[in-house]
Amino acid sequence: MLLQKQKKNGKGSRLLITVNVLGSSGPVRFLVNEEELVATVIDTALRSYAREGRLPVLSSDLNNFLLYCTNTESEALSPWETIGSRGGRNFVLYKKQQQQQQLEKTTEPEMKDGDGSSTVITRKGSGSWKAWLNKSLNLKISSH
Numbered sequence: 001m002l003l004q005k006q007k008k009n010g011k012g013s014r015l016l017i018t019v020n021v022l023g024s025s026g027p028v029r030f031l032v033n034e035e036e037l038v039a040t041v042i043d044t045a046l047r048s049y050a051r052e053g054r055l056p057v058l059s060s061d062l063n064n065f066l067l068y069c070t071n072t073e074s075e076a077l078s079p080w081e082t083i084g085s086r087g088g089r090n091f092v093l094y095k096k097q098q099q100q101q102q103l104e105k106t107t108e109p110e111m112k113d114g115d116g117s118s119t120v121i122t123r124k125g126s127g128s129w130k131a132w133l134n135k136s137l138n139l140k141i142s143s144h
Helices: 038-051 131-140
Strands: 014-021 029-034 065-069 090-095 109-112 116-122
Touching: 014 038, 029 038, 038 065, 038 090
Parallel strands: 014 090
Antiparallel strands: 014 029, 065 090, 109 116
């Protein structure tokens, strides 16, 4: 089925977007105006997530989160750009790590693999969130 854009009061097209929250069981979907700021979309996603009673419980401070468009490389969307600027409809929302919130003054967290070895997970601005997600999922898969 082809989605058609609709004009509403001359304010631009409305888009049905999908926001996947890392750690949640499923995406949040809602309509937005393509001229809405990314910060407003993050706020709407957090409110929808909380209203639906999803887990894990997230804070409501939109400054603690980054939004990525799934069809761009690794840069988070700026809170001041419009949601329609990248042409995407699918997004990933994830909570900033405390290292990022504190100017990365602390060490990176470690995860234990199934064999007992540890893997250091880093999240710098130059890395790809897709690679990080794939690596995280591969660590959780156990062989029978």
